[in-house]
Amino acid sequence: MTVGIVVVSHSSKIADGAVELAAQMAPDVELVAAGGTDDERIGTSLEKVLAAVEQSLVDSGGDGVVVLTDLGSAVMTAESAVEFASDPDAVLLADAPLVEGLVAAAVAAQSGAGVEDVRKAAEAVAFGNVPAGVGGPEIPDNKGEPDASGDFELINPLGMHARPAAKIAGGLSGLEAEVTVNGVDGMSIMALMALAAGKGSTLRVEASGKDALKAVEYVGRLVEEGFGEL
Amino acid sequence: MGLDVKWALDWLKLSAKAMEEHRVELIELDRAIGDSDHGENMDRGFQAVVQKLDETPPETPGAALKAAAMALMSKVGGAAGPLYGTAYLRAATSLGDTNDIEAEALAAALAAARDGVVARGKAELGDKTMIDAWTPAVKAAEKAAAGGADSLAVLEAAAEAAEKGAMATDPLVARKGRASYLGERSAGHRDPGAASTALLLRAAAEAAAGSTGDTGADAV
Numbered sequence: 362m363t364v365g366i367v368v369v370s371h372s373s374k375i376a377d378g379a380v381e382l383a384a385q386m387a388p389d390v391e392l393v394a395a396g397g398t399d400d401e402r403i404g405t406s407l408e409k410v411l412a413a414v415e416q417s418l419v420d421s422g423g424d425g426v427v428v429l430t431d432l433g434s435a436v437m438t439a440e441s442a443v444e445f446a447s448d449p450d451a452v453l454l455a456d457a458p459l460v461e462g463l464v465a466a467a468v469a470a471q472s473g474a475g476v477e478d479v480r481k482a483a484e485a486v487a488f489g490n491v492p493a494g495v496g497g498p499e500i501p502d503n504k505g506e507p508d509a510s511g512d513f514e515l516i517n518p519l520g521m522h523a524r525p526a527a528k529i530a531g532g533l534s535g536l537e538a539e540v541t542v543n544g545v546d547g548m549s550i551m552a553l554m555a556l557a558a559g560k561g562s563t564l565r566v567e568a569s570g571k572d573a574l575k576a577v578e579y580v581g582r583l584v585e586e587g588f589g590e591l
Numbered sequence: 592m593g594l595d596v597k598w599a600l601d602w603l604k605l606s607a608k609a610m611e612e613h614r615v616e617l618i619e620l621d622r623a624i625g626d627s628d629h630g631e632n633m634d635r636g637f638q639a640v641v642q643k644l645d646e647t648p649p650e651t652p653g654a655a656l657k658a659a660a661m662a663l664m665s666k667v668g669g670a671a672g673p674l675y676g677t678a679y680l681r682a683a684t685s686l687g688d689t690n691d692i693e694a695e696a697l698a699a700a701l702a703a704a705r706d707g708v709v710a711r712g713k714a715e716l717g718d719k720t721m722i723d724a725w726t727p728a729v730k731a732a733e734k735a736a737a738g739g740a741d742s743l744a745v746l747e748a749a750a751e752a753a754e755k756g757a758m759a760t761d762p763l764v765a766r767k768g769r770a771s772y773l774g775e776r777s778a779g780h781r782d783p784g785a786a787s788t789a790l791l792l793r794a795a796a797e798a799a800a801g802s803t804g805d806t807g808a809d810a811v
Contacts, residue, residue, distance in 0.1 A: 404668025
């Protein structure tokens with residue numbers, strides 16, 4: 362069982378398409394689309410969203426549900442659905458860009474993260490066209506020496522692409538550490554992808570905070586295992 | 592006697608009639624500064640409300656408003672669905688099981704409705720949203736109730752204040768909702784949400800006038 366994910370969009374095509382995209386990277390995660398109105402117009406429907414949330418609560422077998430939304434009223438409809446849900450405390454709304462946030466959340470759920478961490482993984486994806494290193498939670502610069510660091514050579518054939526980036530960001534979001542990878546925020550999928558690090562290139566991981574060592578080891582293990590692609 | 596379930600049903604049915612009659616007007620207001628669906632969405636939403644009330648007649652005003660909330664949240668489609676849905680739902684919770692709404696409880700229910708819209712939409716007074724009709728309406732209702740007015744007079748005060756509040760949105764620059772993307776260009780148009788709020792509160796007063804008229808009560 363993994364955390365369940367519900368996608369709320371004004372458009373059923375967007376919701377279905379986003380689910381299809383994320384499912385490629387998270388085959389074991391139950392993703393439920395709730396897009397459009399009851400009569401398939403553009404808009405959101407409490408009934409549809411609530412049904413999706415309830416289905417997801419069942420699918421996730423008590424692990425909890427994270428909801429991702431698109432524009433304004435989708436957020437309001439999702440909030441209403443949480444209020445009506447049979448177990449409101451088990452349903453978390455993620456404030457994240459729909460597609461990137463969904464992919465990050467789905468990969469985090471696939472790797473067994475808990476409901477809070479799945480939401481964090483989604484929210485670590487920054488809104489807007491952020492330059493590398495600026496996305497996600499703020500990382501103070503000029504901090505001096507990191508508490509832990511390591512250099513790891515990418516051995517998987519495709520190097521750093523969406524799934525490895527999502528795995529790194531998703532796992533790190535559950536740790537109490539500020540982590541940079543080649544100088545960019547380790548919790549920002551977009552920033553990690555923007556590194557465009559290919560096979561054979563080296564990732565310099567620097568971490569500070571309580572879980573600094575764990576964070577470096579986590580990234581190191583992922584890289585050494587080729588992100589499960591070998 | 593205060594207001595009962597008949598008032599709530601009359602209110603919602605008069606609301607549906609108002610949305611049908613003002614459909615084009617609301618569409619045009621929304622076309623100017625939004626996505627031109629407000630009139631159509633509200634009309635469709637209130638048709639669903641009336642249908643639901645006919646299928647399962649509620650026994651208390653609170654039950655009627657709750658049924659309306661669910662129908663609006665499911666059928667409106669746009670932001671007005673969860674906003675008005677939350678408003679009716681919070682009003683229903685505030686009223687509880689009563690079938691005899693006196694002025695104070697009515698003003699409290701309107702305040703709960705407004706608080707629900709604020710909580711859901713996170714807009715403030717002056718953002719050019721339905722809050723600019725709701726908040727003056729709640730203030731007027733509370734003042735009337737505190738001054739000893741009956742339920743009808745409370746609703747008439749609320750409706751009048753909402754109408755003035757809606758008109759006062761004309762020069763404002765939108766800071767919330769789709770209209771906020773227009774920035775300065777949103778000034779010079781009335782906010783469609785404030786306009787529909789004024790229509791709904793006017794319907795509430797009309798329903799109360801009808802209800803109290805039927806029972807022969809003093810309308811002032």
